[in-house]
Amino acid sequence: MEETVKPFSKLYNLTKRAEKVGISDEDVLKEIFIDKIIPNKYQPRYEFDDDKIIELADSIKQNGLLQSITVRELDNGFYELIAGERRLRALRYLRLETTKAIVKELTDEQMATLALIENIQREELSPIEEAYAYQKLLEINNITQEELAKSLGKTQATVANKIRLLKLCPKVIDAISTKRITERHGRAMVKLDHTVQENILHQILTQNLNVIQTEKRVANYLDIKENNSKINSLNSNYDAQKIVSKFLKEISKLENQYGINLEKEEEEEMSSITLKIKIPRYKERK
Structure with missing residues (x-):
């Protein structure tokens, strides 16, 4: 064999x-x-x-x-x-x-x-x-x-x-190759999108940032990105009209339970939805 x-x-x-x-x-x-x-x-x-x-x-x-x-x-x-x-x-x-x-x-x-x-x-x-x-x-x-x-x-x-380092955008790769920035500058930017890498590169070159300063800029950006992602995630599941519908369903259950009809008024504005409910203090006798 x-x-x-x-x-x-x-x-x-x-x-x-x-x-x-x-x-x-x-x-x-x-x-x-x-x-x-x-x-x-x-x-x-x-x-x-x-x-x-x-x-x-x-x-x-x-x-x-x-x-x-x-x-x-x-x-x-x-x-x-x-x-x-x-x-x-x-x-x-x-x-x-x-x-x-x-x-x-x-x-x-x-x-x-x-x-x-x-x-x-x-x-x-x-x-x-x-x-x-x-x-x-x-x-x-x-x-x-x-x-x-x-x-x-x-x-x-x-x-x-x-x-x-090969994950870096062409402009950052060129900056390392031509020794305008160091390899450590480049490694700090690997996790960033190419557009952001170019932005950070511009800051490094114009503000003469050292490696530690660059790492802090990158860390701050990633923190902001993570917080925005969490907010967006919450917003993606948020639907004001669905909340109003759920409220009205619960109110309908209460109406059936107590045998009453409540006055409901819904007002929609650009930034909010206002729901007004009038609940009588005493139940009317028939």
Whole structure:
């Protein structure tokens, strides 16, 4: 019977390899043309500091490339980058034609997992980029947050808190990505509707609110929302005309019980209904 490898096992093995994306027995170190290398479609980083790329290029020019980029060979003669986006950008900045690269044989799933883990472990991702990377790993490997956290040596709370950031509206996500607000500012707003998030974001930016002040604003809003919800819930069951009808039914019962006819007058206004009942002090004799 063929043994099935669980997704978590595969991820764990790749995590071990990603601790150092270097050459192993089954890999090949090969001189390849730089213009034949295409970007990694699973690259979690969206922002690259041009000044740091230039600094890295100057270092490569002076000292050479200390760690080769990692790629996998495609069927069309091109290579897909697995790890080393900044190094590749620096090489292109230097307008070099070729570079030595570590060529690995990986499936799409393995390549995506290895690329994402390698970036996470370098701790160069923004909170939003890291959140997207975690989400992608969960989808690709079909594992739980607990399994992912264990395989990366992180707590489940860390993984969950990062992924929760993806519930934020685009404007808040952009503000975190561009470092106009912190990750903690963002986490404080996760429970809010997107429209309210944008409102709170505006307050943070215009009033220079710190995290504690932001958390208080959010808590106040949620308290008000809860109170309004309770009031609305009560109002949704309230019907003045039904109350009047119930009163009249009870009065009708009393009339039958005592054999009397009471004078009733009902006046309706915009804000209320007035019910007047005239009860004789003594019962008339027939």
